[in-house]
Amino acid sequence: MDSKLEPLFTPWKIGSCEIKNRIVLTSMGGTDLFGWMEKNHFDKVGARFIMEVAKNNVGLVLPGCQPVYNPMFGQWLHKNKKMYRDLAKWVPELHKTGAKLFVQLTAGFGRSFTISDMMEQLYVNPVLRKLSKPVMDLEKICASASPAPNRWSDHVPSREMTVPEIHEFVEAFAESARLLKEAGVDGVEVHAVHEGYLLDQFTLPYVNHRTDEYGGSFENRYRFAVEIVQAIHAACGDDFPVSLRYSVVSKTKGFREGALPGEEYTEVGRDMEESERAARYLQDAGYAMLNCDNGTYDAWYWAHPPIYMPENCNLEDVEHIKQFVDIPVVAAGRLDPFVAAEAIKEGKLDGAGFARQFLADQEWVTKLIEDRPEDIRPCILCHNGCFNMAHYKGVANDQDLADSLHLSRCAVNAETMQWDKHHIKPATTPRTVHIVGGGIGGMEAARVLKLRGHKPVIHERAGELGGTFIAASAESYKGKLRDLLAWYRRQMEELGIEVHLNDEVKSVEEFGGEPVIVATGAVPRVMRSVPGFERMIEACDYLTGTPVGETVAVIGGGLTGCEIAYELALEGKKPIIVEMKDDLIAQKGVCLANSSYLREWFALHKVPVYLETTLAEVRDGSVVCRGKDGATFEVPCDSVIGSVGYVSAPLAPRGKNVQLVGDCAQVGNLRTVIWSAYEAAMRI
Template sequence: MSLRYSVVSKTKGMREGALPGEDYVEVGRDMKESEQAAKYLQDAGYDMLNCDNGTYDAWYWSHPPLYMPQNCNLADVEHIKNFVSIPVVAAGRMTPEVAANAIKEGKLDAMGVARQFLADPAWVTKMMASREDEIRPCICCHNGCFNMAHYKGVGNDQDLKDAIHMARCAINAETMQTNVHYIEKTKHPKTVAIIGGGIGGMETARVLKLRGHTPIIYEKSGTLGGVFNAASTPDFKEKDQELLKWYALQMKDLGIEIHLNTEIKDVKDLKADEVVVATGSKARRFSKLPGIERTVEAVEYLEGKPVGDTVLICGGGLTGCEIAYELYLKGKHPIIVEMKDDLIAQKGVCMANSTYLRNFFALHQVPVYLETSLQAVGASNVTLKGKDGKEFDVACDSVIMSVGYIPTPLAEESKHIHLVGDCNGIGNLRTVIWRAYDVAMAI
């Protein structure tokens, strides 16, 4: 009988987790206590310890998001193995190469993996056959497998369907949903024009091709990937970059016809049986905000537009917080302004991801202004309005706007025109991919 065992609680207080490298006093189970507890569990008859770290107060150790280091729990698990004779397993963003070396050296007995199997059930088979580039990577987003959203005043903002159907996958619509998402060959092959080569467009094309249709992608830029190209640029999003490569390989291996640098302005220009519109969205723009011309859009920054040393991010949702996180890692000084009473107060973002970012900003004393709005942007400062209605100035070199997006469909939904991705409604990677799969199955 195996036991899921948290080696160290990584907890410094009630609802206060400790981050990697943080100097803190453990209030939960520390390593000394864990050494003794592991022996007790072995003596009680457990056959194996399946180990990680953390508690619900530090859930980013148990279910590491993309911000956590790979193999983040390995050192502590290796230490515990010295105190028991039963097999010890390490889980938590484990990489096969590091795990194999630890096993070879006798420091570990096995590697625990869950989420990668949800993204690609055949990943081990592909790895053994030296086909690693064919593995659909887990990107540690938790949008499908553990999307319990927690923020101030809300214990768990989650749909009931998600609560009773955990262990699905944002990037693999078939996982735990084969009753609704499965490849069924069509009896009536069609030519389907897809306007937009982002993730939604590529997923639609992939499923259509597997079903026996002939999809044709028209992309106005010179690269596939859409806005996900910009979203994947931070160094900590290496798995997002792998996902883009996986989709590009799928397009190549399936022989899907692609027209880059081709902008479609009217669906009537297309000769196709069906049309899929996957034209994405545009940034919401506060055109009447004084000084708006001095600001940088989130996508512009992610695409490489330079910013100064002290950077104010207007918008404390997931995108804004990830930008602030990256800026801090680069040695800059981010400031976050958010109108709501908490950061990342949105459904669909797992508490492991959101709590990590909130704790990171608190630990590193990143200025966060909640229930505060941006009133004006000056040459070297901004004017903000707080909850009390009073205005005040904050000095900064640059302002990044991250205040959401507006769908930009090229055409309306109709019998033979189908909308996919953010042009159908602003969401996340899960809503994009699952919707694309649904549309491809319905054609």
């Protein structure tokens, strides 16, 4: 192990509970021990994930947040006693790993509850609203400190929570914590004065306009959180540690409007001055640890940093707040382990929190200890598998129900939280399998085939492995994607997979009857009907080095086009975005944390964006656009980049011995590429 990491592997205490090292698995929805958005039960899939992480040298594990009142079916967490008995049988096995377990309990979501189109329909129709209440009582689930707009929907507002309801929740926290303590859990974490969830909504002035004992003054706004920890200690004793998930600063300008890194703004939530007071106040109330980041759902990119956010984005604020408390403080959010180790060494931090990296690779801490960082499969911060709640103008959460009910899967690791259907099964009859295309899909198929005992052979027409992912990972801020590409190339070497470069396959017939996986990807959609289309530069060509001028029109405001515009701006150029839809990144699968960052960044930096606009002509030195009113107008520019989508380009159709994977079957994203490649390799 690199000696610089040694501070991460020193013991520390939360109250009287000693933790073997400073690595903390922070909670993610979907990694729950008592189920997620389903009837409460001891969840074996969540337990397996927690156990895998604990076995791999993590000091403190925090499963996914557990609502004390389940949004689905209206269950109180403390009512199902059997699942606590099941937990009690499991906890001793977890403790054999040396890890400690804190279960995170949440009061819920309030106005941050993720509303889908289906939920909107249930709410706006009075008959359906009444019929659906026993399954999903949206009025109760979305209740907040005060009437407020939902983060996701214009049609499902939040009503004011009543005082008796608050008291009921406080009692539920205490009783749930008592049962968890009896089951052998080492502590609990209260979720959360953090991220604009329900408890945080009570503390934040822009949400809480109450005039009773839970609103107005500082003490009243924090009363709910204080009463919870006091009730837990009354039920469990003062020696039972209670951590608090805590956002140091809200980084919020208003409803549905965050503040970007470095932006000058007026804070409507918790500013640093209040946070300094609040941290001490919450400590004195009985909280034994602060597990910290920043943000709210209105500024979601702080709590769920996309690739565009700087590394260690929350660390400076967390280090600052540690000066105002005597209890341990943990930081999370794109945290670099080497930077965290240095902060711990200097006494600026007590614990280092990591989450999504554990979805990509549950063994990554062990690999660090064994000095094998190159073997760590990296998280690329895409949210495609774990939190792909997409939101854009005119829609609520545009997410498939299967994704909504099964969070914490991973785009780059098809097995995580899907071990029932994605697991390596040795081949009964090893075969030679030809893979046409050496991009990510082809390499994933080869990797799985080799692990199963087959002999995969990759045929790649280019001179290196990677395919279109070479272009997709080219932007300056996409180091994590380049790390993933390097990981795949290393896997090909480590597994001894036969690779033929500069080998263009003309027909699958040349492989006789041997099985073939086609992973030839997609080709750019070309706007041939637009006069002057030949003057356009294709997106991948720009990403792989084709030069552009100072002012660049990007045609297409989906994710790829917006990322290109962002890169152009970082280079000091002047991008212009032309998009035919009524919003940027109006597509499924792109998490709101990712898309809202880009939308707000373009607005802050005054990048010209033409929505509901189509390209009419490309001229030498300008583009002609047509607005939704049908009128045309000219926009001067030096270069034009086309990013209007891709069309599947399979070498051959699917057949008896031929499988298609990734974009050559259906254009998607990295998750669809990797998962389909894994599944194809398992079918042979």
